[in-house]
Amino acid sequence: MALNEPRALLVGLILLKTILDVVLHVRSHARQDQKQLLQA
Amino acid sequence: MLLWIDWLAAFLHRSKRTALLLVAVNLLPLVLVFAGLWDLQRVMLLYWLENGVIGIYNVVRILSARETFFLIWLLIALFFTVHYGMFFLGHGVFLMGMLKLLVDMGNLTSLWTSLPSGIGPMVLLLFVSHGYSTAWHYFHEGESQTANTGQLMMRPYARVVILHITYWERVLRRWR
Numbered sequence: 570m571a572l573n574e575p576r577a578l579l580v581g582l583i584l585l586k587t588i589l590d591v592v593l594h595v596r597s598h599a600r601q602d603q604k605q606l607l608q609a
Numbered sequence: 610m611l612l613w614i615d616w617l618a619a620f621l622h623r624s625k626r627t628a629l630l631l632v633a634v635n636l637l638p639l640v641l642v643f644a645g646l647w648d649l650q651r652v653m654l655l656y657w658l659e660n661g662v663i664g665i666y667n668v669v670r671i672l673s674a675r676e677t678f679f680l681i682w683l684l685i686a687l688f689f690t691v692h693y694g695m696f697f698l699g700h701g702v703f704l705m706g707m708l709k710l711l712v713d714m715g716n717l718t719s720l721w722t723s724l725p726s727g728i729g730p731m732v733l734l735l736f737v738s739h740g741y742s743t744a745w746h747y748f749h750e751g752e753s754q755t756a757n758t759g760q761l762m763m764r765p766y767a768r769v770v771i772l773h774i775t776y777w778e779r780v781l782r783r784w785r
Contacts, residue, residue, distance in 0.1 A: 576642065579642050579648070579652060580639065580642065582652065582774075583635070583639045583642065583652065584639070585771065585774070586656065586771045587632060589768070589771060590768075591628070591632065594627075597764065598624070598746060598752070
């Protein structure tokens with residue numbers, strides 16, 4: 570059942586996902602902060 | 610550019626707990642891979658289930674948004690649940706086929722018991738991490754007051770790119 574993937578592929582996948590999550594997280598909150606500033 | 614850097618520094622300062630939690634939970638599978646405990650199957654299953662966790666919190670966010678007109682948020686939440694739910698299940702079926710996992714997708718107990726060991730605790734950890742982030746940013750910091758339900762509805766779809774990259778890598782590898 571286990572897939573014998575090269576470890577480099579897995580490491581790349583996890584790092585890519587981590588970076589994507591951080592970018593989406595920061596972008597989403599930047600947008601909300603901008604809205605709150607405009608409303609203030 | 611400088612303003613943006615200032616904003617990022619201020620954001621990281623006030624949100625360091627959620628940002629650190631996000632990075633730590635994301636890098637935990639990396640530790641498990643290096644320890645030889647996790648493989649692609651577990652990582653892919655975790656990312657798929659995380660999309661489900663994010664979908665649940667997104668419904669909570671849509672239902673709590675203050676900016677939208679009466680009952681519209683309810684229709685948007687309903688539409689999102691059906692559309693994203695189908696998207697999520699479609700991914701699941703494709704993933705189970707790719708990983709050759711025999712699971713009755715209509716039976717949640719069967720799905721949960723068929724998961725390889727270690728996935729359950731990680732999903733719970735993600736549930737706590739995303740829950741904390743939602744509670745802190747969305748409710749405590751007041752993002753629910755200015756959130757746009759249209760933007761909220763689209764938010765989780767950007768994340769599925771990781772699963773797509775891996776699917777295509779495998780499809781292309783088989784095709785070659």
